[in-house]
Amino acid sequence: MNSSASAPATPAKQNDFIRDIIDEDLKAGRHSKVITRFPPEPNGFLHIGHAKSICLNFGLALDYRERLPESGTRCHLRFDDTDPAKEDTLFEDGIQEDVRWLGFQWDGLYHASDYFEKMYEYAEHLITAGKAYVCSLTDAEIKQYRGTVTNPGQASPYRDRSVEENLDLFRRMRKGEFKDGEHVLRAKGDMASANMKMRDPLLYRIRHTEHHMTGDKWCIYPMYDYAHPISDAIEGITHSICTLEFENNRELYDWVIDNLIEYAKFPSRPRQYEFARLNLNYTVMSKRRLLELVQGNHVRGWDDPRLPTIAGLRRRGYTPESIRAFCASVGVAKANSTVDMAQLEFCVRDDLNQKAPRVMAVLNPLKVVIENYPDDKVEELEAAYWPHDVPKEGSRKVPFCKEIYVEQDDFMQDPPKDYYRLAPGKEVRLRYSYCVTCTDVVKDETGEVIELRCTYDPKTLGANPEGRKVKGTIHWVSAKHAVDAELRLYDRLLSDEAPPAGKDSEFLNAINPNALQVLTACKLEPSLASAQVGDRFQFERQGYFIADIDSKPGNQVFNRIVTLKDSWARAHKK
């Protein structure tokens, strides 16, 4: 079940509250098409939380375009670049790559900065209409005048400047006659409003900073609350979807639109709707914490496979389809929630089960000598790439000879009764090969098991042993033919379900020391010598792996994407 990049195969999903709203809008004739947008600020890397928003916004356009062909239904990618101090083209490139990789294509690439001239014009209109004024209070004074959540604020002494004076000051702000922080443009809201966002919110601030798109054309920049609704309205956005923390901003969003719509003749009257952002346990999602992990060298960069960044998940080996399926499975709602990492892991297993050919790799090798097998004989055994329940064809030959490696975990000296693998005197099936019985255990001087001696039953190739039942099947590789490899075993970033809530770096203490475990003495079946970077496999009984970019000829490097479910290990954890 592959899907093309332009038509993601997201599972059939039920309606969410956003789709309910859109359906009603369509039914009531408020809109004849739907236009959404994904509006990242180009100041960092995208993570799986953004993927939820991407799937929602682009998914809406895909869904409704299907229902309303030729309507102009679409989704824009818009960079919300109103703070030149933080933003960079570098981030824009990464964001575009991530959106594309997830399987979506935007119908138009925009920048909030495309509209700076319009925004300026609208600001002058607001001033002329007596709705905005230039305030010359300092940063600290503005804060003080604003009051608190329980106490009303008080009016700025500059609130009653004349239209002429405001216009003059604002034009001189644009010309660069003032220093940063000297003046700001504010909306005339209500200093007693219970919504702090309405207490004469700032619309423009002075920033003598080069902007990555507009260069040095501007030295005043609009604030989010002013730029966002205008950008939406100019682009004809019908449903402006954002996360819950913007609920208090909606009143201001509407204020901006309402005070400008007649003058500006916007093509749409956008409405803002808020949904709950994605939270995942056992990891961190905030920009700040992600940045701290990267800058503090707690991980190896933005694409470290331990990170929930899109780049990290990509390198880890997650498929875009699995991430889309995950986003569909968590739904869209308004209740704050934290999704279990197991849900994400299920989605990638579920996808890879159909896509990843099965091969054999021994992570922690234990040598086995098959005593009754001829010294120099090598058999090429047929091994299917796919299990019986995956409808795909294909196989390769795996060499079998007298000396092989098996997994250390697949031998126990003194096993519990329900242990199906190797133990002294016990017989197991070697996957795609013979059944062998352990006859002797070789130990070094410290008592550590360094080698197993076994005998094989020549009548068990492709046939069940006679008169007895062999329950266990283990994987193996030929010692003589094995390919050496480095395996990077990844696990959850944090040991704790939820990182400490503190504002400081306390969460660093929760980092799982085993989130990355590097194994350098691994033995792979020879077919893996030709694996290409990005190829995914299931290493039977171990998990799904992907060939990493660090692979060199003669030294393959694989990342573990996710383990297989292991009900035996789970049952014996205690």
Next chain:
RNA sequence: UCCGAGGUCGUCUAAUGGUAGGACACGACGCUUUGAACGUUGGAAUGGUGGUUCGAACCCAUCCCUCGGAACCA
């Protein structure tokens, strides 16, 4: 404390006045040359209290709890 938004199985999410359902997770069983996958199956929820109604997760009242809001960030 004020304003805003929320509260349904362990987790995520449906049901919008008419059988509280699905997925993940967990357990049991079956199948198995992957202790995988798959199949069957089990346990498991409407924050509390009143009220309206033949009937309430849903409507009303009240209380409790959680999250967000006082950046010249988004």
